[in-house]
Amino acid sequence: MDVLALQVHKSLSRHLASRVLAPRLPGVVSGGLAPLRLVSTGAPRVAADGWGRVRPRLSGICGSDLSMLSGGTSPYFSALVTFPITPGHELVGDLLDDVEDLPRGTRVVIDPVLSCAPRGLAPCEACTAGHTGRCTHVTVGHLAPGLQTGYCADVGGGWSQQLVAHRSQLYPVPDTLDDARAVLVEPLACAIHAALRAEVRSDEQVLVAGSGTVGLLTILALRALTDAGRIVATAKHPRQQALARAMGASSVTPVGQATGAVRRDTRALRLRPDLGADFLLGGVDVALDCAGSRSSLDLALRATRAGGRVVLTGMPPQGVDLSPAWFRELSVLGAYATGREPTHGGRSSFELALELAATAPLDELALATYPLQHWRQAVDHAMDAGRLGTAKVAFDLTAARN
Structure with a gap:
């Protein structure tokens, strides 16, 4: 099955051009020099237990995504990603498969870190302590190198009609939390x-x-x-x-x-x-x-x-x-990223976020949405979100289904 996805393919020349020009000409991030392309591609799959397909509803544009598109990301991270990249690690979506205790149709948010558990490995010292963001195995196991969902070619990302996630990454969203709040949970x-x-x-x-x-x-x-x-x-x-x-x-x-x-x-x-x-x-x-x-x-x-x-x-x-x-x-x-918080009983940052999102004044944070096909306008808006008074720009993947 093919899906629509926004992908970044490795191009040193485009990276350098964006790095030089973006500070003076922000429009190049979504213009002809942009490394981003809307493609029809095969849906990602991981042939291992504990994985399931997720169909995004909303997927946010993060500052780290904009930094990558504008060539501002440090070369340090080049060894921690695999191309083609499908960005998008802030998302809420629907589970398309039964994954262990989570039935198909469950609305979920994703902890994007691809630590030991998603990679099919025994937990390293950091993961054992609940500090999955410090995992030492983000380049090995049965996945290609990739520190997070959205930076690993094998799992895809939220700027697409479908990605895959491991049970350890999935958090069910309460019915009382709407999509606009849920996309802010990560x-x-x-x-x-x-x-x-x-x-x-x-x-x-x-x-x-x-x-x-x-x-x-x-x-x-x-x-x-x-x-x-x-x-x-x-x-x-x-x-x-x-x-x-x-x-x-x-x-x-x-x-x-x-x-x-x-x-x-x-x-x-x-x-x-x-x-x-x-x-x-x-x-x-x-x-x-x-x-x-x-x-x-x-x-x-x-x-x-x-x-x-x-x-x-x-x-x-x-x-x-x-x-x-x-x-x-x-x-x-x-x-x-996130982890288990020792000052709050070792609870996950995501558990705390889901609770806080239910009562916090998140409705004050204006959300602007675009279909994938309007990705140039979305990126331009995100680059200027502060001046425009928008707290978060996101892709509406339900529009892309039509």
């Missing part, structure tokens, strides 16, 4: 993992750098699941500023004024070097970089007090000055 689970990785203690002051989808959901997770005190968020656009407050930020500041805002809140000393941005002696206890840009990480490092913690929630940029981390003895932590 990024919410990642935000929860990041918020809990920060180990925020009672009344500690927190900076959230960036109020895109990741930043907004991180603010929500900090308020719901930690004892954070004051949360200062940065936001570029008016709608993002309003949403950051709605998610629980104590104050929201434009990016260029963030250092001054933190200085006033924490009574820190502000210093101005001969070159580069100002920095603080003092500052917040914890900063989370949720934008994955050079300026956002630079701010997080320069606005955190000595001995504080900086969490990399967005995919980190290249070329950042790490002098503050050395001089101020900061703990710099990665927060990739």
Whole structure:
């Protein structure tokens, strides 16, 4: 059976062209130089127990997807993916097969990490501890290399009419949770993992750098699941500023004024070097970089007090000055994907996300949808979502069935 899918085929020339031109001409990401193509292709299959087909309903466009399309992804990841890639790891869909205890027709969300269990391997040390995002086996087993669904040719991805997933990846969605909320469960689970990785203690002051989808959901997770005190968020656009407050930020500041805002809140000393941005002696206890840009990480490092913690929630940029981390003895932590959360009884980030999604003000986060055939418009919208006031752009795969 053939299905429609948006695929990325390996092309060094297109990658380099996008990398050079995209910062100045964002339209090239969806234009003639785009590595993305809509194709009719065979549906993916995995000949192993515990696997089933999933037909997506909605599949989100993530910042990491846009980074890949614009050539911004670090070469580090080239050994962790296999082409052709069918992107899409934020999704809600219908199970087309009986998979162990889940009957056909179950509406599911997917934990995209392709760890030991999907690969048919005995659990490594990380997976045994429930830290599947740290799995050491993401390039071996009976699957091609691929750190996640959406980056492995054997399993497909959500930007298609069909993909496959292992039982360990599948979480049934309650009937009370509509598709628009369910498609946010995966990024919410990642935000929860990041918020809990920060180990925020009672009344500690927190900076959230960036109020895109990741930043907004991180603010929500900090308020719901930690004892954070004051949360200062940065936001570029008016709608993002309003949403950051709605998610629980104590104050929201434009990016260029963030250092001054933190200085006033924490009574820190502000210093101005001969070159580069100002920095603080003092500052917040914890900063989370949720934008994955050079300026956002630079701010997080320069606005955190000595001995504080900086969490990399967005995919980190290249070329950042790490002098503050050395001089101020900061703990710099990665927060990739999800896992079992020791501070919440070892429960899965996805379980916590499904619960929080049922009551959180997610309806505030505007969702724009496009059929696969309108992928150029969808990518353009996603590239400019912040200015347009859209929290999430997603493909509506039910439209592609018609």
